[in-house]
Amino acid sequence: MQKQFKLAALAAALFSGAAMAQSSVTLYGQVDMFVGAVKNPGTGERAWVANSGGMQTSYWGIKGAEDLGGGLKAIFDLNGFYRTDNGRTGRFDGDAMFSRNAYVGLQSDRAGTLKLGRNTTPYFISTILFNPLVDSYVFSPAxxxxxFTATNGTVFDPGIIGDSGWSNSLVYSTPTFGGLTANLIYSFGEQAGATGRNKWGGNLMYFNGPLAATVAFQQVKFNNVPGDVTSPATLAGFDKQNAVLAGLSYDFKVVKLFAQGQYIKSDVTNATGDIKHTSGQIGASVPIGAGSLLASYGYAKAENNVDDFKRNTFAIAYDYNLSKRTDVYAAYFYDKITGAEHGDSFGVGIRHKF
Incomplete structure (x- = not known):
């Protein structure tokens, strides 16, 4: 009996080791903090700040995979934002713990990837990959x-409604064919008797040597004014929003150029009418020393049946790599809305990936 027990224990240990060899769990994230000043358009006062997330929003996560054999893997990712300036979780008070990603899924070499949970939208991915300042919520014009919302006091432009990540969603990503990948997302409204309350979208991504391109689309539809939108009077009667974006980049080695354009139409059934947003962005990234000089210009026009306004923004930054995981940066951002005093932000910061 003792010999059998030892053999069983050895077999269990061997099987346990095999399972461990086929699975992996990784703790990862980044810390970003900057010191500078922020002044929003239409406000005369400047706020001096020591804030989290200058070049990118700070986040941390746990992700893993298990090899199921035959080119199939089980995957998961629990990933959330946090603020280094005050130690709080989320991008803002009330933000969910894992608002960046929280999904489980299957990944196949031949069939593609399916993820269920809270997922980053394909539209957001297309936006951030085709501008030099990526997903900076402090300095990126795109x-x-x-x-971001914007207004001239008459027209209220809500920007993209529905956040950069969607809860209660399914994402399917195809395998890559000749540099081309397609991603589709659907988010359930989860309201009985209201199947039309949903969100869906997708993108095409193409990468081939120095050339990259994308097209993205999404629709956010509700039966009435959405519960996840803080609506001013001009958004009363909001029904749905359609958005489309196209982006292009080319790396000449001495400079990488970026361009993107988008059109957003928010259907509003009130006297002010639909809100139409047209915008474009051009930018460049120039390698200089151990870092890169980043520049971006964005233009937008928002209009409804009553009025319209224009918005011009530009940013310039230098990002210097101290190592593969740590960089320091200095950036300036200018923001002007028709009829309002301009806003601007500037700062220096440090970012560390782990």
Missing amino acids: IFHTY
Whole structure:
């Protein structure tokens, strides 16, 4: 009996070791902190800050995979934002713990990847990969024109409604064919008797040597004014929003050029009418020494039946790599809306990936 027990224990240990060899769990993330000043358009006062997330929002996560054999893997990712300036979780008070990603899924070499949970939208991925300042919510013109609200006092431009990540969603990504990948997302409204309350979208991504391109689309549809939008009076009667974006980049080695354009239409059934947003962005990344000089210009026009306004933004930054995981940066951002005093932000910061 003792010999059998030892053999069973050895077999269990061997099988346990095999399972461990086929699985992996990784703790990862980044810390970003900057010191500088922020002044929003239309406000005369400048706020001096020591804030989290200058070049990118700080985040941390746990992800893993298990090899199921035959080119199939089980995958998961629990990933959330946090603020280094005050130690709080989320991008803002009330943000979910894992608002960046929280999914489980299957990944196949031949059939593609399916993820269920809270997922980053394909539209957001297309936005950040085709501008030099990526997903900076402090200095990137493309992010401001897409994910920030703006108003001239008459027209309220909500930007993209529905956040950069969608809860209760399914994402399917195809395998890559000749540099081309397709991603599709669907988010359930989860309301009985209201199947039309949903979100869906997708993108095409193409990467081939120095050339990259994308096209993205998404629709956010509700039965009435959405519960996840803080709506001013001009958004009363909001029904749905359609958005389309195209982006292009080319790396000449001495400079990498970026361009993107988008059109967002928010259907509003009130006297002010639909809100139409048209915007574009051009930018460049120039390697200099151990870092890169980053520059971006964005233009937007928002209009409804009553009025319209224009918005011009530009940013310039230098990002210097101290190592593969740590960089320091200095950046300036300018923001002007028709009829309002300009805003601007500037700062120096450090970012570390782990």
